[in-house]
Amino acid sequence: MDVHDLITQARQAQNHAVSPYSNFQVGAALLDADGNIHLGCNIENSSYGLSMCAERVALFKAISEGHTEFKAIAIAGPGTLPCPPCGACRQVMWDLAGDIRVIIVSGSEYEETKLSNLLPNAFGSNFLNQK
Ligand code: THU
Numbered sequence: 001m002d003v004h005d006l007i008t009q010a011r012q013a014q015n016h017a018v019s020p021y022s023n024f025q026v027g028a029a030l031l032d033a034d035g036n037i038h039l040g041c042n043i044e045n046s047s048y049g050l051s052m053c054a055e056r057v058a059l060f061k062a063i064s065e066g067h068t069e070f071k072a073i074a075i076a077g078p079g080t081l082p083c084p085p086c087g088a089c090r091q092v093m094w095d096l097a098g099d100i101r102v103i104i105v106s107g108s109e110y111e112e113t114k115l116s117n118l119l120p121n122a123f124g125s126n127f128l129n130q131k
Helices: 003-014 054-064 087-097
Strands: 027-032 037-041 070-076 101-106 109-114
Touching (some): 003 027, 003 037, 003 054, 003 070, 054 070
Antiparallel strands (some): 027 037
């Protein structure tokens, strides 16, 4: 995996953010198991709660096109601020992508971790339908 390419693509995805309310542009680049990269940006709504994060846009796009196995996601926020995924995105990624590598971009640097480190003791489908 080329981390720098994933980061570059996350940065490019930021350009498509629709964020007139927060003015906080986020881009995500999601690498699937076949090597394809799926991009997402945050898309806000005048009814604020209907806004969607970049990570979920990338993931839902990929799944809707038949990609179901993932390796990594790079997430870029404005300026030099790191943009760790929000709690909702952590849960959704855990359910749909599993324990992927998470690359949090800060300016020209980045930190890498695993989703399991960002969402310890996660709820998941394994807790459903227990006897
Ligand atoms: N946002 C994301 O897209 N991803 C994150 O990981 C954190 C927050 C968006 C949601 C909202 O449009 C804006 O950033 C400010 O919260």
